[in-house]
Amino acid sequence: MVDFRYHLVSLISVFLALALGVVLGAGPLQTPIASGLTGQVESLRETQTKTTAQIEQAHADIANRNDWIDEAARQLLPNKLKGVNVAVVSLPQTRSEDVDAVRSYIEVAGGKVNQTAALTDNWTAGGMTQFRASLSSPIAEHLSGDDLKDAGSAQIFGQALTQVLTDDSEDSKLIREMLTDKDNALVQFDQDPTKSEAILLVGPVRPEAGEEPTPTPTGPNAEPDTSMLTQLGTAIAKAPKSGVVLGQSATKDGLITVLRDEGAVVTTVDGVGSAMGNASAVLALVSAGAQARAFGQGSDVNSAMPPLP
Numbered sequence: 001m002v003d004f005r006y007h008l009v010s011l012i013s014v015f016l017a018l019a020l021g022v023v024l025g026a027g028p029l030q031t032p033i034a035s036g037l038t039g040q041v042e043s044l045r046e047t048q049t050k051t052t053a054q055i056e057q058a059h060a061d062i063a064n065r066n067d068w069i070d071e072a073a074r075q076l077l078p079n080k081l082k083g084v085n086v087a088v089v090s091l092p093q094t095r096s097e098d099v100d101a102v103r104s105y106i107e108v109a110g111g112k113v114n115q116t117a118a119l120t121d122n123w124t125a126g127g128m129t130q131f132r133a134s135l136s137s138p139i140a141e142h143l144s145g146d147d148l149k150d151a152g153s154a155q156i157f158g159q160a161l162t163q164v165l166t167d168d169s170e171d172s173k174l175i176r177e178m179l180t181d182k183d184n185a186l187v188q189f190d191q192d193p194t195k196s197e198a199i200l201l202v203g204p205v206r207p208e209a210g211e212e213p214t215p216t217p218t219g220p221n222a223e224p225d226t227s228m229l230t231q232l233g234t235a236i237a238k239a240p241k242s243g244v245v246l247g248q249s250a251t252k253d254g255l256i257t258v259l260r261d262e263g264a265v266v267t268t269v270d271g272v273g274s275a276m277g278n279a280s281a282v283l284a285l286v287s288a289g290a291q292a293r294a295f296g297q298g299s300d301v302n303s304a305m306p307p308l309p
Contacts, residue, residue: 073279074108080286080309081111084241087165087196089117091229091247091255093204095273102202102246102278109282114196115165118188123157124224131184132157132228139178142171154227158235161187166239168193198285199236203247203255205273226258233264242288246272246281249298260294269306270296280305 086106090099103113122128136153139160144167148156164176164187172193179187236243244267247255256268267288271277280295283306294301 067275069275069279073105073275073282076308077105077109077279077282079110081106081109081198081282084111084198084285085114085194085196086111086198086200086285087115087117088113089119089161089165089199089201089236091119091201091203092121092123094118094202095205098205098273098278099202101273101275102200102281105278105282106200106285109286111198111282111285114191115194116190117161117165118190120185120188122184122186124226124228126223126225128184129225132186132225135178139175142175144171152227152231154225154231155235157186157228158231158233161232162199162235162239162243164193165196165199165236168195197239197241199239199243200281200285201233201236201243201245201247201255203245203272205248206250206254226262229255229258230262230264233259233266233268237266237288237290242285243267244269244281244284244288246277248272249296256294256296260300263292265290265292267291267293267306268295270294270298270301276305283308 088099088103088106099116106113122131133153136156140148140151140156143156143159143163145159145163148159151159160175160179164172164179176189176193179185180189233243233245236245245255245259245264246269247259249256249260249270251257256270259266259268267284269277269281269284271280277296284293284295286309287306293306295303295306297304
């Protein structure tokens with residue numbers, strides 16, 4: 001049996017230790033501890049200040065670079081697309097300012113954006129695969145050109161949208177009506193049917209730091225059918241004048257990454273949302289054909305920018 005005096009001694013020891021800690025903390029150890037903490041705080045503050053300055057300088061450098069590229073493009077582009085009617089097609093989540101920026105360069109080059117279209121989520125949604133398959137047969141009946149007897153639905157839709165954008169025949173108008181059905185629209189148009197000689201497909205840019213990313217769909221039918229993008233890219237490359245895709249390759253699911261990985265036979269340009277990307281896309285429209293060319297950043301590109309005409 002433990003003696004009461006043992007408990008008393010233990011309690012006294014605990015209080016003595018606490019008292020000693022208070023005395024040392026308020027006395028001999030106070031200055032070293034405070035100085036150490038103050039030094040650490042000052043070091044962190046200096047590091048943060050330097051990092052902030054570096055970020056601000058980087059943003060300034062990027063802005064200056066974009067201003068230089070913009071000025072150079074406006075001197076280089078005039079008359080490169082003189083008299084060419086261009087259709088601009090955007091993917092879901094593509095920023096309107098990015099479409100407006102590339103449109104301004106098309107106009108500087110002497111071209112005219114005579115129609116715009118926006119793909120809806122239904123274009124690639126996994127849950128709409130069966131719907132697209134059922135719609136592909138009646139659409140194929142009104143397509144001209146290539147033999148589509150053994151074509152899949154993705155190829156049919158790619159050719160269908162290209163025909164709608166470059167032809168205003170009665171067959172094309174019927175296809176347009178099927179693509180824009182109000183209950184399950186795959187495409188939305190901003191104007192009446194007309195004809196374009198060139199097509200520019202524009203994809204979204206990845207969210208900036210601090211921006212909310214686009215929610216990722218969930219469920220068994222959430223996986224998008226990327227062949228709908230690959231076949232669309234291959235189809236627009238056969239437009240009467242030219243077809244180009246402008247997007248980003250910074251992420252594995254970026255539009256340009258998908259098209260290049262899946263072997264789409266079309267000219268792709270990286271850098272959507274930047275002066276370099278926009279100017280390169282317009283330059284690419286001058287000479288693009290039914291061939292796979294890649295411009296922008298990375299090891300799998302032909303060059304940083306298209307050849308000057």
